[in-house]
Amino acid sequence: MATKTKTKGFYGWWLLFFLWIVYTIPIGFAFYSPAVIYPFMIEGMGWSRGEIMIGATAMVLLFGISAPLNAWMIRRFGARMTLATGGIIVVVSTSLMGLLGHTYSMFLVLSLFVGLGAALASMIPCQMVIISWFSARRAMAMGLVLGGGAIGGFLAPQLISAVIQNADGNWRIGWFIIALASVVGIVTALITVRNHPSDVGQYPDGLAPCETETVRGSNRKSRTYRTAVDWTLHDAVRSRSLWFLIVAAVFGLFMWQVIVTQGPLHLQDRGFDPSMAAFFYSLAIGLSIVGRFTIAALGDIIEPRYLFACGIFCVLIGGILFWFVSPAAMWTAYIYPLLAGFGFGLTYICLPTMIGNYWGAGAFAGIRGIDSPIELTFSAMAAPLAGFFYDLQGTYFTIMVISWIAGVVGLVAILLCTPPKPKEVASTAERSV
Numbered sequence: 001m002a003t004k005t006k007t008k009g010f011y012g013w014w015l016l017f018f019l020w021i022v023y024t025i026p027i028g029f030a031f032y033s034p035a036v037i038y039p040f041m042i043e044g045m046g047w048s049r050g051e052i053m054i055g056a057t058a059m060v061l062l063f064g065i066s067a068p069l070n071a072w073m074i075r076r077f078g079a080r081m082t083l084a085t086g087g088i089i090v091v092v093s094t095s096l097m098g099l100l101g102h103t104y105s106m107f108l109v110l111s112l113f114v115g116l117g118a119a120l121a122s123m124i125p126c127q128m129v130i131i132s133w134f135s136a137r138r139a140m141a142m143g144l145v146l147g148g149g150a151i152g153g154f155l156a157p158q159l160i161s162a163v164i165q166n167a168d169g170n171w172r173i174g175w176f177i178i179a180l181a182s183v184v185g186i187v188t189a190l191i192t193v194r195n196h197p198s199d200v201g202q203y204p205d206g207l208a209p210c211e212t213e214t215v216r217g218s219n220r221k222s223r224t225y226r227t228a229v230d231w232t233l234h235d236a237v238r239s240r241s242l243w244f245l246i247v248a249a250v251f252g253l254f255m256w257q258v259i260v261t262q263g264p265l266h267l268q269d270r271g272f273d274p275s276m277a278a279f280f281y282s283l284a285i286g287l288s289i290v291g292r293f294t295i296a297a298l299g300d301i302i303e304p305r306y307l308f309a310c311g312i313f314c315v316l317i318g319g320i321l322f323w324f325v326s327p328a329a330m331w332t333a334y335i336y337p338l339l340a341g342f343g344f345g346l347t348y349i350c351l352p353t354m355i356g357n358y359w360g361a362g363a364f365a366g367i368r369g370i371d372s373p374i375e376l377t378f379s380a381m382a383a384p385l386a387g388f389f390y391d392l393q394g395t396y397f398t399i400m401v402i403s404w405i406a407g408v409v410g411l412v413a414i415l416l417c418t419p420p421k422p423k424e425v426a427s428t429a430e431r432s433v
Contacts, residue, residue: 010206011194012133016141018192019126020148022083025185026121028152029160029178030090030114032260032285034059036161036278039264040171045102049265053387055111056261057380062115064376070124071369079125080193086120087186091179093117098175121185122149124368127352131361132196135204139224139299139353146349147292150341154286156181161278224303224357229422231359233366236420241358244417246371249351250378252312252410255319255403256344257382258396259284259336263322266396271327280325284318284337284344291345299353308350308414314343316407323400358420 038052073082093113100106126145134141160174167173197203236242263284267277291311299307318340325332355367386399 019145022189023126024148024152026118027149028156029181030118032153033157033160036157037171037174040169050387050391053383056383058111059115060380062112063119065373066116066119067372068369071365078195079129082125083189086117087182089117090182094175094179098172131356131364143292143349147289150289154282157282225419230362233363236359236363239420241417241420244413248410248414249375251406254406257379258403261383262386284341287341288345291342292349304350304353311343311346312411314339
């Protein structure tokens with residue numbers, strides 16, 4: 001009989017719950033909520049959309065280009081301390097934003113630190129912990145934890161927007177709420193997160209090595225690709241599939257960045273009041289949980305590459321509806337968040353899952369240290385480009401056309417991203433011919 005996964009006493013299942021809290025707070029509050037604060041800052045200080053979006057860009061840019069630092073800190077200090085350090089940076093920078101954010105130069109500098117802190121407190125460290133603790137059910141674990149970002153992205157912006165409106169548009173309160181929430185994330189990370197199963201005397205998936213081999217032998221008909229070779233970062237960078245994956249992420253999600261950075265402003269332009277604009281903005285983020293949980297259910301059964309392609313297609317269609325959204329056609333206001341959010345949720349979970357499946361846990365942090373800066377640097381360009389195009393033309397049409405074209409490019413790239421052939425396997429095959 002095949003040995004089954006021993007779930008009783010396996011700390012990994014509790015860890016998923018704690019990681020969910022740790023991840024939800026910085027993503028929901030520090031990363032997604034500033035977008036609903038910006039309209040109040042524009043009104044209060046008379047800044048243009050292009051000017052305010054430079055701050056949004058700075059935040060996203062540091063979120064991405066800090067990935068090599070993120071990877072180094074994980075290797076040097078572990079994911080647990082990296083998460084706590086990022087939380088501390090968020091607390092300090094958002095507190096100062098509430099006090100000094102009215103000075104434009106300080107707004108830009110502090111935006112950089114908010115992005116840096118949110119990066120260290122969320123994505124790569126949490127993904128690294130999941131990769132270390134789970135193998136057989138990796139997609140499920142990834143989808144469950146990262147689904148917290150969607151829930152936080154739905155609830156936190158609405159909470160902050162409502163509080164600011166009740167405070168007569170005092171945007172400073174929004175930044176203070178982000179700081180307070182981040183303290184909870186720091187405490188949770190320090191008390192509950194464990195970097196590796198060996199830290200508590202356990203094994204990935206709760207299986208000892210001999211049990212793992214038995215389970216693998218009973219599941220030879222796995223439908224998703226899992227590398228049998230622990231790739232090095234050097235070999236992974238030389239594989240064509242990695243660069244197709246990066247192109248897919250860069251171009252396929254450009255439309256999503258336009259939607260989440262310009263959503264509240266575009267919706268108000270189209271005739272929605274601020275509270276409704278904040279609701280539909282949050283709805284798009286919140287509905288991404290459907291895509292994230294879809295990966296949790298199907299990502300270990302259906303090849304994530306095809307789910308990734310489905311996600312890009314949904315974001316593309318949702319982006320088209322986003323352009324035409326109107327109070328006179330309320331169905332568009334509900335359908336565009338559903339499609340765009342669902343599509344983003346699929347792609348967001350598929351990306352780290354594919355990296356783990358294609359190149360293994362050993363190269364994961366290093367690959368994330370390379371691909372994240374590239375992806376998020378291009379993503380960061382969406383906000384200022386959209387803002388300045390609007391300032392020049394009074395419309396978002398040009399940036400929307402660019403986004404639609406980018407989506408098509410991303411869709412083609414992910415379909416070409418087939419599983420890489422390890423160098424050792426390729427050499428053996430050549431000798432056998």
